[in-house]
Amino acid sequence: MTAAPGEFDLIGRFFRRTASLPAEVLLGIGDDAALIDWTPDKALAVTVDTLVSGVHFLPDTDAFKLGHKALAVNLSDLAAMGAEPAWATLALTLPRADEAWLAGFSHGFFSLAARHGVTLIGGDTTRGPLSITLQVMGTVPKALALKRTGARPGDRVYLTGSLGSAGLGLKMLQGSFPATDPDLIRCQEMPQPRLETGRCLRGLATACIDVTDGLAADLGHILAASGVGAELQYDRLPLADPVQAYCRTSGDWGFPLQAGDDYELCFTVPAHREARLIEVMTAGGVPITRIGHIVAATPPRLTVWRGTDPLILTRTGFDHFADA
Numbered sequence: 001m002t003a004a005p006g007e008f009d010l011i012g013r014f015f016r017r018t019a020s021l022p023a024e025v026l027l028g029i030g031d032d033a034a035l036i037d038w039t040p041d042k043a044l045a046v047t048v049d050t051l052v053s054g055v056h057f058l059p060d061t062d063a064f065k066l067g068h069k070a071l072a073v074n075l076s077d078l079a080a081m082g083a084e085p086a087w088a089t090l091a092l093t094l095p096r097a098d099e100a101w102l103a104g105f106s107h108g109f110f111s112l113a114a115r116h117g118v119t120l121i122g123g124d125t126t127r128g129p130l131s132i133t134l135q136v137m138g139t140v141p142k143a144l145a146l147k148r149t150g151a152r153p154g155d156r157v158y159l160t161g162s163l164g165s166a167g168l169g170l171k172m173l174q175g176s177f178p179a180t181d182p183d184l185i186r187c188q189e190m191p192q193p194r195l196e197t198g199r200c201l202r203g204l205a206t207a208c209i210d211v212t213d214g215l216a217a218d219l220g221h222i223l224a225a226s227g228v229g230a231e232l233q234y235d236r237l238p239l240a241d242p243v244q245a246y247c248r249t250s251g252d253w254g255f256p257l258q259a260g261d262d263y264e265l266c267f268t269v270p271a272h273r274e275a276r277l278i279e280v281m282t283a284g285g286v287p288i289t290r291i292g293h294i295v296a297a298t299p300p301r302l303t304v305w306r307g308t309d310p311l312i313l314t315r316t317g318f319d320h321f322a323d324a
Helices: 007-014 063-081 099-115 165-174 183-190 195-200 215-226 240-252 271-284
Strands: 026-027 035-038 042-051 084-094 117-129 132-142 156-160 209-210 229-233 264-269 286-295 304-306
Touching: 035 195, 042 063, 042 264, 063 084, 063 099, 063 132, 063 183, 063 195, 063 209, 084 099, 084 195, 099 117, 156 271, 165 183, 165 240, 195 271, 209 215, 215 229, 215 264, 215 304
Parallel strands: 084 117, 229 304
Antiparallel strands: 026 035, 035 042, 042 132, 084 132, 156 264, 156 286, 209 264, 229 286
């Protein structure tokens, strides 16, 4: 029996047309955002994401929090490119015209938009099952745009923030984990895009991605794009105490590497830039953790060492179609 194709298999088979890209498209399908020639020095970074009720958020999610998250997940893509956000368009499909819900959603959306200088410039409103599609655009210096293709053997692998907190927060909201932790639930419902961190990584990081589908899957995209492998040390992973406790009690050691919705940045940095990285990140206030290093590997592969043994991952992360 043939396994069902995953979402990235479908994109590669039916939608990737790299040979036909016009000259003004500096970077097309295959990264966190597309890059379009904009000015002599800057590129326009463009990303789009859809959130569907029951898939990306629970149907009873607070409207304010949903407005925040809908924008945050797109801003996270721009953060991974080192871009400065500027404009957004919104396509909103609603089961009914609920003015109280719309007031909460728009408040959450515009509160985050104001914080990061984003202007809503257009969109569409239709009736149907609740879904939210946002396109966000911004600018980045052409020579400093962060991509997935630059990792090299010897580079260090870093991660912002913590891992698995949003995933455990989702289990709490779903009732499949008995404890309740407001901080972890906040990680799930109101992620904070690492835009300032992304901008600080310009000229320092050799590759970058935001962690949306699970670290193993998303770091895997860097490895595939760069043609390298990586070795991570499990005991270096930045895990909140409840996540560590969950892994111990459940025996699901792969959970932090496979859970999605962290919206942290995973990036690679050469050894000679580490001192500058620590200096910049200390001033910025966002915690970063060195979790491993890049190695030569053909084909690209990820190895996670738990002590002296490799951790066997039955899956790498969330996939809309392979997980169906």
